[in-house]
Amino acid sequence: xxxxxxxxxxxxxxxxxxxxxxxxxxxxxxxxxxxxxxxxxxxxxxxxxxxxxxxxxxxxxxxxxxxxxxxxxxxxxxxxxxxxxxxxxxxxxxxxxxxxxxxxxxxxxxx
Amino acid sequence: xxxxxxxxxxxxxxxxxxxxxxxxxxxxxxxxxxxxxxxxxxxxxxxxxxxxxxxxxxxxxxxxxxxxxxxxxxxxxxxxxxxxxxxxxxxxxxxxxxxxxxxxxxxxxxxx
Numbered sequence: 001x002x003x004x005x006x007x008x009x010x011x012x013x014x015x016x017x018x019x020x021x022x023x024x025x026x027x028x029x030x031x032x033x034x035x036x037x038x039x040x041x042x043x044x045x046x047x048x049x050x051x052x053x054x055x056x057x058x059x060x061x062x063x064x065x066x067x068x069x070x071x072x073x074x075x076x077x078x079x080x081x082x083x084x085x086x087x088x089x090x091x092x093x094x095x096x097x098x099x100x101x102x103x104x105x106x107x108x109x110x111x
Numbered sequence: 112x113x114x115x116x117x118x119x120x121x122x123x124x125x126x127x128x129x130x131x132x133x134x135x136x137x138x139x140x141x142x143x144x145x146x147x148x149x150x151x152x153x154x155x156x157x158x159x160x161x162x163x164x165x166x167x168x169x170x171x172x173x174x175x176x177x178x179x180x181x182x183x184x185x186x187x188x189x190x191x192x193x194x195x196x197x198x199x200x201x202x203x204x205x206x207x208x209x210x211x212x213x214x215x216x217x218x219x220x221x222x223x
Contacts, residue, residue, distance in 0.1 A: 006153075034211060043115075044154070044202075046211035089153055093209060098167050099144065101153035 004092045006102035013080050014110055020076045021105040023090030027071035032093040035064055035075055038104070039086040047075075047088075080109045113137060117203050117215035124193055125223050131189045132218045136205030143186050144212060145178055146202040154202055160186060193222045 005024040013019050025033065035047040048057040053068040061078045077084055087104040094100070116135040124130050136143050141162050146154035157176065158168040162183035175193075180186040190197055200219050204212035 032209060043214040043216050046213065049211050098156050098159055099212065100156055103153040
């Protein structure tokens with residue numbers, strides 16, 4: 001059974017604050033790591049797919065890093081806005097088979 | 112609309128009844144996944160297909176659950192003899208090989 005752990009479980013920040021979340025995954029037989037954003041009443045939306053150790057991806061104010069040797073990825077949001085409020089999910093692809101999701105980090109940004 | 116489509120959006124059923132959900136993936140996507148999501152949890156893997164072949168099914172899934180993807184296009188998920196514990200959001204997603212997943216809006220199942 002694959003364990004994908006995300007922390008913190010939830011986060012409340014003020015508008016303008018920068019924040020980051022952690023995703024931990026098994027370091028053996030790594031294939032890829034995905035990040036998704038899930039807003040209430042919508043479908044999960046893909047953010048990044050990361051495949052190489054040391055990968056850094058960026059999309060607007062959101063960026064992510066990857067360390068496959070130690071089995072973690074960080075997601076950063078710079079200058080949080082209320083519209084960033086969502087659940088952020090990471091998902092681990094071991095050996096190119098099924099994608100296993102973590103429980104997510106719930107972000108609430110107050111204006 | 113060329114996104115992933117799921118039907119129905121909501122389903123209310125009585126315990127013991129059978130239910131079937133449908134998912135139409137993005138047409139050129141060869142992989143199709145089914146997940147279940149309950150409050151406070153991330154999507155829980157149920158099964159996935161590559162084209163018409165069902166490659167893996169969760170060991171957590173009882174024999175009451177079955178999925179098909181005839182001809183490698185749309186897929187159906189059937190739950191027989193539903194139980195109250197089956198109440199959840201059932202999500203379908205598709206992808207091109209091992210790429211990013213594109214999700215449907217889900218089917219919310221309530222078992223009374």
